[in-house]
Amino acid sequence: MEQVRYGIIGMGNQGNYYAKLFSEGKIENGKLSAMCDNDPRKLERAKQKYGADFRYFDNYTDMLQSGECDAVLVETPHYAHPGIVSDCLKSNIHVICDKPAGVYTAQVREMNAVAGKSSAKFGMMFNQRTNCLYRKMREMIADGAVGEIQRVVWIITNWFRTQAYYDSGSWRATWAGEGGGVLINQCPHQIDLFQWVTGMMPQTARAICHYGKWHDIEVEDDVTAYFDYANGATGVFITTTGEAPGTNRFEVSGSKGKLLCEDNQLFYFRNERDSAEVLRTSEKGFDTPKCEKILVETDGENPQHAGIINNFSRAVLGLEEQFVKGTDGINGVELMNAIELSGWKDGAAVSLPVDETEYLSELRKRAATSRLKTGNAAFVADTSGSFGTK
Secondary structure (H helix, E strand, C coil), rough: CEEEEEECCCHHHHHHHHHHHHHHCCCCEEEEEEEECCCHHHHHHHHHCCCCCCEEEHHHHHHHHHHHHHHCCCCCCCCHHHHHHHHHHCCCCCEECCCCCCHHHHHHHHHHHHHCCCCCCCEEECCHHHHHHHHHHHHHHHHHCCCCCCEEEEEECCCCCHHHHHHHCCCCCCCCCCCCCCCCCHHHHHHHHHHHCCEEEEEEEEEEEEEECCCCCCCCEEEEEEEEECCEEEEEEEEEEEECCCCCEEEEEEEEEEEEEEEEEEEEEEEEEEHHEEEHHHHCCCCCEEEEECCCCCCCCCCCHHHHHHHHHHHHHHCCCCCCCHHHHHHHHHHHHHHHHHHHCCCCCEECCCCHHHHHHHHHHHHCCCCCCCEEEEEEECCCCCCCCC
């Protein structure tokens, strides 16, 4: 195999974005061979846009059995991710799943079990992990630059969305169709990075979730979550789709200093002395360690989605190691489920791992009365300018 032949399942916003990457020649060692969607309008739109050089399918099972694809990109609504990924892996077809890995951990755990028995490669589209700022933060924290982590705070409120956005699809922002709101749609990348950059998962979560606070939707569009960690550290995660102008500020503080990522820059505030040691041993009541502010240099690389696909292609061809393993996706779903469950319980503490039976029971109660909208299911938006470094 000289090139990996890719199929795309789901020709909505994200599926079309990936087709565009292939058409613009941004995918090395890979080519687009097939596209699939069960909505005839989206499939016809793809045919008109991309032409007759590709195979088109109205169901993904036929695509997997066609022999046209070595690998697949899964770009469907969230509930369907684990089932489709599992079918790909059982067919020995390599697969990249878009975020999130699933709606609830039980289905993701089953998918990961299938991955463990398959010889095919499985990846998650955690494109923000390619961002040089977050890669550098992870590297510095692992090297001990901030010392013992004390606090992790991310304010990520620049997700402003209009009512028209939510009305563009009947499944959007519904418990039955999407499984959640801002947490499961806009924030899976940040929630993944929250644990990937720090190398820590919290023990408990408390959250206040507002449902339809800014929009006519049934799911959360405004969230404040609080985490406790085993080492005594705490975390705060704040997000919304109803605020403009928004903020994107990620801060990790520790005994040796802190890292601050904001406005596409990374700063290191380096303590002259370890603050925990000063706190314990100093005889002066206001003996605060001196601190030096340093603009951190990175490699400047931020290949995003194309970077993930290019790495995956090279991994399939045996040219390099895979950067993001698909089984990593469960951590973000675990955090999302903990936040959501706490919100449903009026901010009560929820232990991690989440009680999967309780979570699924509560989700199904909400899905049973979900209000599916009469949106334009064939609507496809250009999302290419919406990623940035969020």
